[in-house]
Amino acid sequence: MIGQIIFLLVTIAAIGLFTYNARKIVRNIKLGKPLDRSDRRADRWATMARVALGQSKMVVRPVPGILHILVYAGFVIINIEVLEIAIDGLFGTHRIFSFLGGFYGFLIGAFEWLALAVWISCAVFLIRRNIVKVKRFWAREMTSWPRSDANYILFAEILLMSAFLLMNSADHKLQLEGATHYLKAGAFPVSSWLSPLLPSSESSLVLLERICWWFHIVGIFAFLNYLPYSKHFHIILAFPNTYFSKLNPKGEFDDMQSVTNEVKAMLDPSFTPVTSAEPVRFGAKDATDLTWKNLMDAYTCTECGRCTSVCPANITGKLLSPRKIMMDTRDRITEIGKNIDKHGKDHRDGKALLDDYILREEIWACTTCNACTDACPVNIDPLNIIVELRRYAVMEESQAAASLNSMFGNIENNGAPWKYSPADRLNWANQ
Template identity: 70%
Template sequence: MIGQVIFAVLLIGAIFLFYKNARKIYRNIQLGKPLDRTDRPAERFKTMLLVAFGQKKMFKRPIPALLHLFVYVGFVIINIEMLEIVIDGLFGSHRVFSFLGGFYDFLIYSFEILAFLVLLGCVIFAIRRNVIKVKRLNQAELNNWPKTDANLILTAEILLMAAFLTMNAADFKLQSLGAEHYHAVGSFPISQYIAQWLPESINSLIFIERFCWWFHIVGVLAFLNYLVISKHLHILLAFPNTYFSNLNPKGEFSNMASVTEEVKVMLDPSLPPPTGEPSRFGVKDVQDLNWKNLLDAYTCTECGRCTSACPANITGKLLSPRKIMMDTRDRVSEVGKNIDKNGSFQDDGKSLLDTYITREEIWACTSCNACVEQCPVNINPLEIIIGLRQYAVMEESQAPASINNMLSNLENNGAPWKYSQADRANWTNQ
């Protein structure tokens, strides 16, 4: 009975803590400006199924995609067993679904195969990250906590799967020894081989089985709450993030509403002037972004596919689209803590531009959309970069000399070049 009470307290506490932290993330995302992404629901649902559930874009790189599929499918399906563990923990039963007979045997068989594949996938991922040192997984923005975060998750998943298989191995051996309450049920294609390394003592086996059972359930509850402070939040957010993707062509930019209003008044003086407080042109801080940009930041997997495809980064420039998303997430988290501490946001003298993201980074971007195309969960770093550029140009009149020259030429000559409009076509005579 004491075990059941402890289990209930742990379960309720973990769910409450997750809910509390998840609400803060939701609040932080809502700090962004409004954006309507409710149109074309059928197309959005299809995008979510293909990209988030089906992992369509992952398979541009087949080997890591296959390994990720092992981990993704295995970890999700194995946790279906959590329902049985929760019931057993609350009511003191053991393998409560064993009455399903042959179907239960099939489930346990499948869970074990998948657990082994998850274990294998995580080990290979750890080797690629720490031994082979794949370039995109070992760049400057991943130093310190991001690298530790990734390794902690891989270690946790390896330990959880090892505990699951060891628990089953002890259970299998207890069944074969005829121990009380351990009736013959299930099919154990992997753990039956682990069982031969376990002791023959029934008491020792029960201790191992119970220890691994508790380790697995406490580990899963801890993992649930670790999600909200790690890059693995994408496990949950990939689905809404892909559903609310920008379905317009990638090269299409939206007009700024504040600019459109001003232009309309200039063209037609009979129109009333814009009402309300003048809005900021572009993006200086995270509050100037829309909520989808902030959802993007929290969904970032830090996989680096965007950065490895970025032509600016490839040529040695400072820009890393992955860092843009990580910086945005760090800044919005900092703003959220500011609100928690003060009740409302108090100016801290910091901003996304300059404090987190440098001018050199935003002007290195070629706006080619390679990062957007490569992202496996449809994140759009380019929208943030363009917003920061708009602020620098329209609010501060600060831009590199080459950009200022281009803008002057556009204003005076109707083209980016220094030639007059009468001479614009001369190159065709060469």
């Protein structure tokens, strides 16, 4: 009973702590401006199934894509066994689902092969990151914490899979020896290889099996509570984020309602726009000026760097990195959330996303080619954030590059980006 009580307390504490931290992230996302993404539900479900569940964009790069699918599928499917572990932990049983007979043996066997696949895939990922040193994992924004974060998760998954296989190996050996409480159940095609390496005494095997059992379940709880502090929260957010993807053509910019209202008021003096108590701001200066979907994008970012690796501005040596845009946005809205927790919702720290986190040189280096949004495995849209920051710089501060100011003047005076009179537009045809 002591073990069951300890297990119950650990379970309640783990779920409670995760819920507490997850609600903070949800709160932070809701600090963003409203945005309606409730249309075309069938298309949204299809997008989520294809991109998040089917991981269709991961396999554009086959080797890491296939390995990631193995890790994802293996880790999720293996943890179906957590249901059995939870029941065993609460009621003091052992392999409660063994009554399924042959099907149970098939499940355990499949879990073991998947565990081996996860173990190997994580080892390959560690080699790619730390020995091969793939370039996109060592960019300037990938400081010590982002690199360590990825390594912690990979090591944790290797340890969890190792504990799972060792637990099964000790269990298998105890079953063969007819130990009390270890009735014959399951098939162990991988862990049986480890049996000759284990101690022969029953007490040592029971101790090893119990240690691995507790390590596996407590490790999963620890992993769960690490997610809100890690880029790996995308394990959860990838599904809603892809569901709420932008379904319009990626190159189509959204109209600014504030500008639309101004135009309508000029064309129709009787037009009365719906006003809010908050002052109208064109574009975005801080993270709270962005939409909730922009902020969800930031928390969903996997920091894989696929966006930055295809960015023409970054490739040619400019300061822009779409991955950094997302990381900076996440860091800023997290900071705002912490300020709210500490000082209240009206606190202002004098900082802003633009200038304090993202430099002007970065946003003006963007060519708006959409390569980053196309490359993202979970349909994140860094371009939208860049455009909103640009809108603020231009429409609120009248700060833009000289070449752009010249173009704006030409459009205002000539109706075209060029300095020629509209009457001369067709002169080229006479050449």
